[in-house]
Amino acid sequence: MYTLLALPLMIASMSISEARVPETSQQAFRKAAVRIDSLLSARYAADGPGAAILVACGDSVIIDKGYGLADLSAKSKIDGNTMFNIASISKQFTSVGILKLQEMGKVDINESVSKYFPYFSNKQWRKIRLRHLMSHTSGVPDTRTGSRDFVLYANDEQSISYMAALDSFKFKPGAYYDYINPTFDLLGIIIGKASGLGFDEFQRRYVFEPSGMKAVTYFSPDIAIENMSHGYVREKDGEWKERDYGEESFFATKADGGIYTTTRELLNWENALRDCKCISASSRDEAYAKHIKVSGSKWCDYQNRPHTWYGYGWFIDETPGMPLKIYHTGDNGGFQAYLAKYPSLDVKVIMLENRNDIDRWAMQKEIENILAEEGILHR
Numbered sequence: 001m002y003t004l005l006a007l008p009l010m011i012a013s014m015s016i017s018e019a020r021v022p023e024t025s026q027q028a029f030r031k032a033a034v035r036i037d038s039l040l041s042a043r044y045a046a047d048g049p050g051a052a053i054l055v056a057c058g059d060s061v062i063i064d065k066g067y068g069l070a071d072l073s074a075k076s077k078i079d080g081n082t083m084f085n086i087a088s089i090s091k092q093f094t095s096v097g098i099l100k101l102q103e104m105g106k107v108d109i110n111e112s113v114s115k116y117f118p119y120f121s122n123k124q125w126r127k128i129r130l131r132h133l134m135s136h137t138s139g140v141p142d143t144r145t146g147s148r149d150f151v152l153y154a155n156d157e158q159s160i161s162y163m164a165a166l167d168s169f170k171f172k173p174g175a176y177y178d179y180i181n182p183t184f185d186l187l188g189i190i191i192g193k194a195s196g197l198g199f200d201e202f203q204r205r206y207v208f209e210p211s212g213m214k215a216v217t218y219f220s221p222d223i224a225i226e227n228m229s230h231g232y233v234r235e236k237d238g239e240w241k242e243r244d245y246g247e248e249s250f251f252a253t254k255a256d257g258g259i260y261t262t263t264r265e266l267l268n269w270e271n272a273l274r275d276c277k278c279i280s281a282s283s284r285d286e287a288y289a290k291h292i293k294v295s296g297s298k299w300c301d302y303q304n305r306p307h308t309w310y311g312y313g314w315f316i317d318e319t320p321g322m323p324l325k326i327y328h329t330g331d332n333g334g335f336q337a338y339l340a341k342y343p344s345l346d347v348k349v350i351m352l353e354n355r356n357d358i359d360r361w362a363m364q365k366e367i368e369n370i371l372a373e374e375g376i377l378h379r
Helices: 023-043 087-103 130-134 148-153 161-165 182-195 199-211 263-274 281-288 360-373
Strands: 051-057 060-067 069-071 232-234 240-242 259-261 308-310 315-317 325-332 335-342 347-353
Touching: 023 051, 023 060, 023 360, 051 263, 060 263, 087 130, 087 182, 087 199, 087 259, 087 281, 087 325, 087 335, 130 182, 182 199, 199 263, 259 263, 263 335, 263 347, 335 360, 347 360
Parallel strands: none
Antiparallel strands: 051 060, 051 347, 232 240, 308 315, 315 325, 325 335, 335 347
């Protein structure tokens, strides 16, 4: 049960409880909530696509609010139950699925990829381990090509089809960071094979349900998603154009970026990881460990920032003067997503957008500064 400390104007349907939080924290939470609301209200118009924000500290929700519209045609408003495509944040769920299978004795992250794909002809596959796929250190290039329909509608199996005949790799496995998507599709297929349940069913049974995620789903063109938002891109004439499945590349692949979920369910996810409800503390800490340095990588620009590392499905940020941050971002079509936690303080920042024209990193730095100035983030 979460304690809500945001102002009534921010979540009118929920009441304020002060029983479990010191008065000084209550004041800091209220001030932070007002400032974050003011920041986001100025960025998102009520009649355009927008965002959902949820910030929590421990079991107290500081702010949980939506801005703008989930569907411009239906005029449905965004709130904490709006379903967004979280794009690459989906990768951490795939990594957790692999780690859960390892706990069950059905896979070993040190196993060769060749065990599961013996028809991949190049001998380099024997040297690439599951952990290399999980940490973006495999050296596998993303050379997917095909027709417009392939790019728009390819599933996981089709997305990795080029790998069977791959004859060159970028570097020795484990040597460098190079962020690519289709290697996570390999992991999804491995989950389906090793579990005997198929990817979707295993993830539902062993990852989503233990984490209290009931609405979450992988996108499928034949499944209607309740409360689903659409992603939008602003055209040169100022009009919004829908950009998701059938309009943007690789929306139909699941393991690398196919999850639709809500800010509230992502809070459940974060707390489930904290409380070891789906994987053990040792598996979780292995996923959060610094497996490869991102900063300065010559192979990839994605999140190539100072003081940054990659684990198994998470970025690790060790910016001096700030608490350790473990996070991930997601981008596809008109969607932008951000999920971060500061484990030493049990602070979580969750922001999902259905437009891609706002500088997400600058926005998050402003939110981070507010939380620091109000004493919620500190060393």
